[in-house]
Amino acid sequence: MSHEPPAFDLVIRHGRLLTMSAADATFDDGFLGVRDGRIAAVGKDSEQPAYTAAREIDATGCAVLPGMINAHSHLAMAQFRGIADDVTLEEFVSRLTTEEAKVLTRDAVRRGVASASAESILAGTTAALDMYWFDEETAAAAAPYGLRIVTGPTFAGFANPDPRSFAETLRDAEVRLAAHPPGATAAPVLMPHSTYALTRHQLQEVAALARRYACRVHVHASESPKEVADVRQAHGASPIQVLEQTGLLGPGTVVAHAVVLDDADIETLAATGTSVAHCPWSNLKLACGVAPVGELLAAGVTVALGTDSAASSNGLDLWSAVKLAATLHKGVSGDPRLITARQAVELATVHGAKALGLDGEIGTLETGKRATLQVVDLTRPHFAGCQDVWSALTYSARPSDVRDVVVDGVERVRAGALVSPQ
Numbered sequence: 491m492s493h494e495p496p497a498f499d500l501v502i503r504h505g506r507l508l509t510m511s512a513a514d515a516t517f518d519d520g521f522l523g524v525r526d527g528r529i530a531a532v533g534k535d536s537e538q539p540a541y542t543a544a545r546e547i548d549a550t551g552c553a554v555l556p557g558m559i560n561a562h563s564h565l566a567m568a569q570f571r572g573i574a575d576d577v578t579l580e581e582f583v584s585r586l587t588t589e590e591a592k593v594l595t596r597d598a599v600r601r602g603v604a605s606a607s608a609e610s611i612l613a614g615t616t617a618a619l620d621m622y623w624f625d626e627e628t629a630a631a632a633a634p635y636g637l638r639i640v641t642g643p644t645f646a647g648f649a650n651p652d653p654r655s656f657a658e659t660l661r662d663a664e665v666r667l668a669a670h671p672p673g674a675t676a677a678p679v680l681m682p683h684s685t686y687a688l689t690r691h692q693l694q695e696v697a698a699l700a701r702r703y704a705c706r707v708h709v710h711a712s713e714s715p716k717e718v719a720d721v722r723q724a725h726g727a728s729p730i731q732v733l734e735q736t737g738l739l740g741p742g743t744v745v746a747h748a749v750v751l752d753d754a755d756i757e758t759l760a761a762t763g764t765s766v767a768h769c770p771w772s773n774l775k776l777a778c779g780v781a782p783v784g785e786l787l788a789a790g791v792t793v794a795l796g797t798d799s800a801a802s803s804n805g806l807d808l809w810s811a812v813k814l815a816a817t818l819h820k821g822v823s824g825d826p827r828l829i830t831a832r833q834a835v836e837l838a839t840v841h842g843a844k845a846l847g848l849d850g851e852i853g854t855l856e857t858g859k860r861a862t863l864q865v866v867d868l869t870r871p872h873f874a875g876c877q878d879v880w881s882a883l884t885y886s887a888r889p890s891d892v893r894d895v896v897v898d899g900v901e902r903v904r905a906g907a908l909v910s911p912q
């Protein structure tokens with residue numbers, strides 16, 4: 491029997507390899523071998539037996555870590571960046587919906603998503619849970635950049651660019667869901683906009699459809715004190731309790747924002763296994779407040795990070811969310827131990843994958859998972875003196891430090907530039 495040396499399509503060598511696995515494996519002089527888009531070997535470079543490789547990335551002086559996961563985005567809204575800065579959430583929504591009514595077409599969605607995808611992948615973001623109109627256009631427009639999109643139809647009672655009625659959207663959603671086996675990761679995610687945009691009955695109908703097809707749900711909730719007060723008046727309960735009562739919470743649900751929560755809301759999120767997409771930049775800029783992330787994590791809630799739209803956060807990189815997650819909660823709690831540098835990177839990777847139901851595929855660098863990762867150049871002057879890789883990534887790194895990005899084994903960013911869209 492002959493023993494051929496293993497053959498890899500791509501190897502990434504010599505970087506500080508941060509697998510982010512539960513076993514916490516890191517390798518100073520790392521080796522990661524890719525075959526057929528998946529990770530075939532992980533370890534120390536010096537311990538690799540003989541192999542052949544079609545291509546090699548030398549990551550000397552770099553950190554190699556999973557691609558980041560944006561757990562709440564509206565990518566197409568990149569075209570509305572700067573349209574409503576320094577105004578209240580209500581004024582923001584009003585300016586935005588006016589502009590959307592004027593310009594939003596399927597073509598405009600495709601263009602917005604294309605530029606947002608370039609921006610995201612260049613900053614090391616490799617997947618996004620995206621909520622927006624004409625969602626079928628989003629995945630198609632992002633695909634040439636390698637950005638993995640998890641999305642589906644949005645349901646909202648307010649005036650919006652989708653000409654379909656609620657009932658029509660629900661019917662179309664069922665047709666799309668029926669094309670996938672129950673629970674499939676590629677199935678559309680149902681996106682009831684919020685508890686203020688739909689009636690209780692409509693929320694129940696969306697929940698029933700989600701249950702029937704075991705599909706995932708993404709919803710905005712408890713973003714601002716005014717929203718919570720309005721929902722209490724309209725529905726007689728907090729947004730989180732309305733979601734629970736209408737059957738929308740569960741391990742397949744990601745709630746965006748979750749800023750204004752009481753103890754019962756936190757308990758409900760934990761008890762139902764619901765994930766939260768924390769969007770610190772957007773929440774601060776719209777003066778909504780600060781989500782109780784320390785308490786959510788202590789209660790066992792999976793907290794991932796999101797950018798929200800480029801209209802509210804003006805940037806689609808998760809690096810600023812990582813830095814804010816590790817600093818903001820220290821500032822408001824008075825406890826500098828809250829959310830460590832390493833934990834903040836975990837929120838953007840491991841927790842993001844879990845929130846999207848993709849933790850079997852991405853979020854850590856382990857054998858068998860998809861080879862979806864970023865190489866971050868730590869040799870630049872603003873890292874000088876830093877001996878701790880987590881500190882470097884969380885407190886000092888900038889989106890432009892992302893040197894290379896690989897998605898499912900395909901190089902998408904090389905030396906800080908897009909590899910031409912395929």
Ligand SMILES: [Zn+2]
Nearest residue numbers: 710746798799
């Ligand atoms: Zn949003």
